[in-house]
Amino acid sequence: MKAVPLILLVSLLICSACGGSPGQTTPSARTSAYIQNKGSDTIVNLALAWAERYQTEHPDISISVTGGGSGTGIAALINGTVDIANASRAITADEIKQAKANGINPVQVVISRDAIAVVVNPQNPVRRLTLQQISDIYSGKINNWTGVGGDDRPIVRLSRETNSGTHVYFLQTVIRLGDPKNTTLFSTDTLLLPSSEGIINEVRQNPNAIGYDGLGYIPPDLMNSVIAVAVDAGGAYVIPSITTVNNNSYPVSRDLYMYTNGQPTGAIKDYLNWILSPEAQKIVADLGFVPIK
């Protein structure tokens, strides 16, 4: 999964090298600008697609996109090494404090929405779960699929690493059911896989597995075994999709953000405005994310 963005990144860097002087981003210099964009692995493919399209339309602008995780992107913004930080979670109060201490003033833009899909192996008959059941599975209270109406198989829990914004969001919204006082943790035997690809691969070949990931990362062959989620047992079970995220019926969806230092100006401002345009938001839908209306 990392290989493709890397190749794109290299090609972007090469483009930026031949596209004139890639120096500091000066707000007034609209003729040629270099924008550094870093952060969430969830957003990286989307950010790359945007950067590519934008650069073909504006050959004078160079944009370099790297991943690393939401925490990495925000840390880079705080250290003043990027122009735009991507994050799949909102910046924390702690991070804002650190930023202020460094003279950085993070400004937030919602760039798209994303649903977190819970997915199982196609051989597993379970297709619907309540939030409480998913929480019990991940916290280690339910250890066999019979506990949620499935076959007699052990449950293998898969998660992203702790530096992933998706991990933090899943912990807060699903495992702790959105309750800030809840201190439930992931069961210690949850497998922490370093990439989305690792999770998809294990779910694909292991009938015991349950995993979660951004809707945009679920491949077509696993789309049929995405779990329909209900807030409580009496409620409606909803499958994640663009429609169910936008009408707020799917409970595990979130906003995706970009952060800049201060109100964006110059080339960065133009770029962020373009991202919110219908043309750029169409790319959002093409990649399986949910466009903002």
Added chain:
Amino acid sequence: MDKSPNWRETFVTAIVKTCGYSAVVFVILIFFFLLRQGLPALFEVKIGDLFTTRWYPIENHFGILPLLTGSLVVTVGAMLIAIPFGIGTAVFLAEIAPRWMREILKPLVELLGGIPSVVLGFLGILLLSPFLRVFLNLPTGLTALAGALLLGAIAIPTTVSIAEDALDSVPQGYREGALALGATKWQTIWRVTLPAARSGVLTALMLGVGRTIGETMAVMMVTGNAPVMAIKLTSILSPVRTMTATIAAEMGEVANGSTHYHVLFLIGLILFLISLAVNITASSVIFKSRKRAERVLS
């Protein structure tokens, strides 16, 4: 004209000396850097909290025992695979295989050592772990065993190559002497050749252990990275999280100078000390055996 060779001599000696000392200097500098970044962790986290069984750094659970035991299980597992296979292969190459076969096999084994560990990791994810899950009927194939098998495969080429060199440098007279006394080929290998090459074989094993404990990428890909205590006999069949994988996965994200950052450096320091201990043990064994050999010869 007279002075020029002298001048060259001084110059070359100085360069060689610098190279020699620089290795020592770098190791010491790295050690101090680790100390400086890692020791604050001991003040920021209570020692009692460090030696607990819960590793979940984003909520300030810094128990490193699961990571220590995880690394231990994978390394011991890998050595149990690499030692017999490595020495066996080396003995076959040096003592049994005909010349032409050795000339083909040895470069091939060394080529195996050149395969990047991330490639082995991919094979591990796509082939080894599904196979282990079905074959051993496990909940998941991403286990310490998968890591140990891959690390074994990574350590074997190093072990074979150096052990074979050591066996090869045992004087032919030793073997001829043993055979002349009526020893069988196996007795010659086990009682004469291998003991004579002991220090080289030990070096080979030590370098193998070194590669194993420090290997990161392949391990991170196949062991599942679940920070559970690996203290049962069946732990080899369950997912584990190693120290190296923890550092690799989490170092990119931590805020510079935070407690989490210092704890990760402390883990690096522990890894360093473990390697140091392995090295010192191995060299003292080699040193002792060399002394005895000198006594015997004199």
